[in-house]
Amino acid sequence: MLIVAGSDSSGGAGIARDVATATRFGVGAALAVTAITAQTHAAVIAVEPVPASLVATQMWAALAAGPIGAVKVGMLATAETVQAVVDVLAGIPAVAVVVDPVLASSSGARLLSEPGIERLRQALLPAALLITPNLLELAILAGSDVARSDGEIARQAARLLGMGCPNVLVKGGHADGTLSIDTLFAPGTPPRRFASRRRDATLRGTGCMLSSAIAAHLALGHDMAAALSAAKAYLDDMFAAAVGGRQT
Structure with missing residues (x-):
């Protein structure tokens, strides 16, 4: 799989997490670095975007090096980088594209510019097979306040579907309740929930x-439901290992 994302010097997020996850499932990782960040587990200290042309060149080089079964897109930082990624994706055969819309860090630092968010809406969402926003990211992309009910979540997800992305997985990790429920929305089908x-x-x-x-899992040839179920189970295992507040 090709990972298009930013670095995190703490190792807690970004490409370090992406590569470790791909390796866990026996999938090789090709890389296109979009930004260099200096982070601790508590804060983003500095962000330096990689020039958009170099991001595109990295992607083309990765694609030339061997077959790619899926593309995971994370932090993009600028509108120019969003467009560069879209342009590369338009020039390759159909491949599963999963977009994790990294708009802000958990500490609140913005990681994608406002023009970049608009480019993501207009150009990247139609190129993706799946987008995986949390509740805040969903609200920003939908141009709304953070949803406070299942109905509001469904309406905001419908807006993203209307932008051209065929599958929207709304993550429930920031919601309340004893279960963490991620909900998959797709046109013409009832919402499907994945709970842990x-x-x-x-x-x-x-x-x-x-x-x-x-x-x-999409790169391994699994269908969407199987990929989501396996990914949710993997994340639950990681949380179980971190019980007690230990970073994993």
């Missing part, structure tokens, strides 16, 4: 892990 136990643990990079696990 909510655990008392601290774990960074969960969005990276989930989207990369999904992409890895």
